[in-house]
Amino acid sequence: VVRMTIDPAADRPAYRQLADLFRKQIVSGAYRAGSRLPSEPTVAQQYGLGRETVRRAMAVLRAEGLVITVQGEGTLVRTPAQPRRVRLGPGDWATVRVPSDGERRGLGLDEGVPVIEIHRAAGASELHPGDSTTIFTG
Amino acid sequence: VVRMTIDPAADRPAYRQLADLFRKQIVSGAYRAGSRLPSEPTVAQQYGLGRETVRRAMAVLRAEGLVITVQGEGTLVRTPAQPRRVRLGPGDWATVRVPSDGERRGLGLDEGVPVIEIHRAAGASELHPGDSTTIFTG
């Protein structure tokens, strides 16, 4: 089965077109949270692409925090994390960044999850997972 | 010249070891902001690695916002952006995420730069570049 949705001659690279296709299906709910995407060889064969092209598309989605990939299992749509709230008091400030690989694993975070650093007026600082966290002033 | 700093038999993959090496040199200042890293073929030859392995290491550093890569020019250490401040007033809240590819380019942001979304109490919302922006309450 060949689907004509990827145009190798298009301006946009094939792996980005493929990422666009899956992103649409994920955000639209066609792929529900926790569900598994088709395996890389399956997608490659269906769209007439090499496996590396498929893997690059998956890497894009991981970097955006839409999916996670587990070796031996597959690529899964990420389940929304428990919502948290962090209060920013007078004199506090917050900054944001993408953690380094080691830091991310040390915090137990998935790819595509930025970290929020809260600098308290007292001098201390806290790290919070960037997804699922809302910053508010009380 | 062969440097014996990458161990193919190590637990950690070669591309992560290589990323670690460059990350250290960047954060330590050995590579100053705006300076160019050695070309991919050069690094590959120096460390006895394939070019794709080098490219994966560079992709790691890009995702962390440490470098940018320009086709035809090379990989450059990112220059710190102009600091900005965003005020979070009573009833406002803020969330953070890694932008999608299209959104990132629409905002003119580099890879590895998360976005801050400020939800105003009035109902409007603003997007701010995640690097260089400090959230404060005043």
Next chain:
DNA sequence: TACTATTTGTTCGTATGTATA
């Protein structure tokens, strides 16, 4: 428990295209 099949992870090689110096 043990084995097998499936699936992703890593790495190298090759080729071609495109942007920059």
Next chain:
DNA sequence: GTATACATACGAACAAATAGT
């Protein structure tokens, strides 16, 4: 205009983790 350097893409091989039998 040429050389350099990165971007994309396919193929191949083996390793490692998982799932199911």
